[in-house]
Amino acid sequence: MMRFQALSALSHVHLCSFVNQCSVAHVRKRLMMCNRLCLLLNRTFSDDYFLAAPRKGKQSAYVQALLLRYSRTNTSESTYEQAFQYLDTVVDRQISKASGLLTFDSILLAVLYAQEALYSPHEWGRMLLTALLFFACLVLFDMLYPNWSSPKSFETAEEDFTGSFNICCSRTQHLFLSMLLSVVALVAMMGAEIWHALCK
Numbered sequence: 001m002m003r004f005q006a007l008s009a010l011s012h013v014h015l016c017s018f019v020n021q022c023s024v025a026h027v028r029k030r031l032m033m034c035n036r037l038c039l040l041l042n043r044t045f046s047d048d049y050f051l052a053a054p055r056k057g058k059q060s061a062y063v064q065a066l067l068l069r070y071s072r073t074n075t076s077e078s079t080y081e082q083a084f085q086y087l088d089t090v091v092d093r094q095i096s097k098a099s100g101l102l103t104f105d106s107i108l109l110a111v112l113y114a115q116e117a118l119y120s121p122h123e124w125g126r127m128l129l130t131a132l133l134f135f136a137c138l139v140l141f142d143m144l145y146p147n148w149s150s151p152k153s154f155e156t157a158e159e160d161f162t163g164s165f166n167i168c169c170s171r172t173q174h175l176f177l178s179m180l181l182s183v184v185a186l187v188a189m190m191g192a193e194i195w196h197a198l199c200k
Contacts, residue, residue, distance in 0.1 A: 069083070070083050101182060119192070132185040
């Protein structure tokens with residue numbers, strides 16, 4: 001009997017410990033989600049950032065940090081050249097992400113117009129979602145628009161680097177805005193699906 005009570009007490013302790021660990025893990029996950037949301041809001045609209053890119057008055061700190069990264073082992077000219085190559089890689093990644101987002105938006109549009117029974121009573125909802133996705137694609141098309149700078153911007157590595165940095169910041173804003181519009185459209189479409197399933 002004493003052994004049974006001891007085992008029961010031990011099991012109760014382990015169960016309480018497991019519940020507490022689950023509660024702590026749950027709280028940690030919630031805190032991480034809140035931190036990510038706060039970071040997203042901070043990077044979207046704040047004194048330092050606008051649409052995930054640093055504001056004009058804060059860009060100099062990033063420029064100096066990037067130049068300092070390559071100035072320790074290079075001359076002034078080669079520092080700008082290597083910094084420009086780094087930004088060129090970032091811009092290539094942004095273009096790859098934009099291509100993937102365009103594909104994602106096209107899939108959402110195809111799904112949107114395949115759901116005739118869902119949106120036929122509320123055609124205005126489908127038109128609104130279409131406008132969101134169309135604007136998201138239009139932002140990306142503007143980002144991908146090929147444009148050459150003036151010949152003066154190619155005279156020195158410093159001017160070429162500065163132009164590339166401005167392009168990188170501008171494309172970050174385009175990409176972030178398109179992503180937000182796509183996420184809003186996706187959430188609205190999922191909400192419409194859930195509402196339609198619950199109202200059956």
